[in-house]
Amino acid sequence: MERVLNIVSKMNADGAETFLIRLMRNINKDKFMFDFLVFSPDKGFYDDEILSWGGRIHYAEMKSKNPIKSFYDIYQIVRKNEYRVVLRVSGHSLAALDLLAAAIGGARLRMLRSSNSSVSGGISSRIIHMLFRPVLNLIVTQRLAPSDMAATWMFGKKHISNGSVKIINNGLEIDRFVFDVCKRQKLREKMGLTDKFVVGHVGRISDQKNHKFLLDAFEAIKKENEAAVLLLVGRVAQPEIEISLKKRIENLGLNDSVIFTGVRSDIPDLLMAMDVFLFPSLYEGMPNAVIEAQATGLHCIISDTITKEVGFTDLVEYLPLNNPDEWAERALQYQNGYVHRNMRQEFIENGYDIESTIEWLEDYLTSHCDRLEMISSNK
Secondary structure: OEEEEEEOOOOOOOHHHHHHHHHHHHOOOOOEEEEEEEOOOOOOOOHHHHHHOOOOEEEOOOOOOOHHHHHHHHHHHHHHHOOOEEEEEEOOOOHHHHHHHHHHHOOOEEEEEEOOOOOOOHHHHHHHHHHHHHHHHHHOOEEEEOOHHHHHHHHOHHHHHOOOEEEOOOOEOHHHOOOOHHHHHHHHHHOOOOOOEEEEEEOOEOHHHOHHHHHHHHHHHHHHOOOEEEEEEOOEOOHHHHHHHHHHHHHOOOOOOEEEEEOOOOHHHHHHHOOEEEEOOOOOOOOHHHHHHHHOOOOEEEEOOOOHHHOOOOOEEEEOOOOHHHHHHHHHOOOOOOOOOOOHHHHHHOOOEHHHHHHHHHHHHHHHHHHHHHHHHHO
């Protein structure tokens, strides 16, 4: 069995981390086991599940606190545990330093999967990203991305045109998301939403997700439909944004109309309970939440800054981020209900089922690990 070391900031219930857990759940564990290296000793959302599958969790110092110790920690973990295969998931090219440490520690196969199409942190963060991108391209042995925009951001257009980036879809365990009217009715009743027009959003509370615009759009919706409720699902990444949102909600008199659920494990059921899904992100690599929403047959209105590849069904409508009233108008067209169709076959045909994703990954890992064995035996 080959143990694959996945390097992420922390195993929270965010899109990239949820994708890794789906891979872990479905990969052939007689051949491959996923371990994780994280940069926080605080317990992550998926830690218990990782351990239950037989995975290991290692901790390294954060680069922002002590870059030298962080580099050494990664090197030591890879060397001591003899990891040959490392997968780093990141939206910033500084991840090149982590892969360099892994390379010195002995990792022969060094994959990086781009998780975004831009970064927060202003111009300085972008400059650093551009400076380290050539370094990353020298160290990485396999470039991965969920979309062309995410690939271009991380690796550059040249690597898109020459075919050296593999686009690997955010495949879903689709049967968990197939619409079930009983689940919808049960959850709506439990949450007191039976007679409500439920406007939904799934995403961490951060600048990137643009919750202020979302609230502006909902305010306009509420003016036209008193039964409207905004359901916000996700963890708080930036507390100051949550505080600002809640203050504005109070000033608008919408306390009884906005529900913060926090992190939830029943995302499919929550999506089924919604009537329309709004996603006004400033940028995304490939928004997992929009893929999941479509899987339940939910109509999605998303910003036109997001990669067009996520709109692989007719359930997605793109709008510019310049007029909250337009978003409200488009959302209100779903206030009288519609049929949530079964999306299983469409997802399979478009390659967004987890089986298709796992098939590629297992074939790739098997062929490259066999090659590593041949190299070792010939020495």
